[in-house]
Amino acid sequence: xxxxxxxxxxxxxxxxxxxxxxxxxxxxxxxxxxxxxxxxxxxxxxxxxxxxxxxxxxxx
Numbered sequence: 480x481x482x483x484x485x486x487x488x489x490x491x492x493x494x495x496x497x498x499x500x501x502x503x504x505x506x507x508x509x510x511x512x513x514x515x516x517x518x519x520x521x522x523x524x525x526x527x528x529x530x531x532x533x534x535x536x537x538x539x
Contacts, residue, residue, distance in 0.1 A: 481517070489513055 481489070493510040496502060515532070518524070 481513070486514075486517060 489510050493507070493514060496504075496507045496510070501507060
């Protein structure tokens with residue numbers, strides 16, 4: 480579990496990466512996993528939910 484300040488910074492950085500279209504790199508993948516892991520701890524997530532998880536990595 481990460482502290483709230485670190486979590487806030489990670490979410491902010493993830494948002495910046497998405498906004499700039501920088502989603503095909505290691506930093507994005509690590510931050511996405513970190514944030515998603517926190518959400519999994521907060522909310523009940525099943526194996527079926529994990530199987531349906533997908534990340535769009537290209538701009539529409």
